[in-house]
Amino acid sequence: MRLRTLMIPFALVGFTLTVVAVSEGQKPDPNSELSRIIRGYQIAPVKLIKKGRDRDLLGLGSYIVNAQSGCNDCHTNPPYAEGGDPYLGEPKKINVEHYLAGGTAFGPFVSDNITPDANGLPAGLTYQEFKTLIRTGHEPDDPDEILQVMPWPIFKEMTDRDLKAIYEYLRSIPHAEPGP
Numbered sequence: 001m002r003l004r005t006l007m008i009p010f011a012l013v014g015f016t017l018t019v020v021a022v023s024e025g026q027k028p029d030p031n032s033e034l035s036r037i038i039r040g041y042q043i044a045p046v047k048l049i050k051k052g053r054d055r056d057l058l059g060l061g062s063y064i065v066n067a068q069s070g071c072n073d074c075h076t077n078p079p080y081a082e083g084g085d086p087y088l089g090e091p092k093k094i095n096v097e098h099y100l101a102g103g104t105a106f107g108p109f110v111s112d113n114i115t116p117d118a119n120g121l122p123a124g125l126t127y128q129e130f131k132t133l134i135r136t137g138h139e140p141d142d143p144d145e146i147l148q149v150m151p152w153p154i155f156k157e158m159t160d161r162d163l164k165a166i167y168e169y170l171r172s173i174p175h176a177e178p179g180p
Helices: 033-043 055-068 071-075 127-136 160-170
Strands: 003-010 016-023
Touching (some): 033 055
């Protein structure tokens, strides 16, 4: 019997580490982080680079990006492939060709390409730069400007683990170019 082990830290008095083992075929508690990780892998619309990645963070990041944060809605242009727009009553089909490559206009603003660059960095940002951007709304290359469309005032409330998971996911998707 194969076991899947997930380490979940809980802050009590000090620090306690709880290890959860789930046998293969057994379903985890639907409210657990493990169920979110599994679902994240199920809903990832593109092939993921898993080698050298933290698999738990990768699955959790996919869940946050694809099931909670709606990143595709702004960072993919258009967000849905032809014939797959759920807002038109069609079965949902993500535009994987331009997945998270930016290019959506919001008045004078255009969403950024958040896929990995040639160095494997999402949007060309290190994790620390990404975290600062999400926490403050200030881009590293233009610190005097504040992002106007990105919902960073809400996302900044995420835990460091959630932000690390999002970053791990973004660095594990294929690079894409913006749509028309």
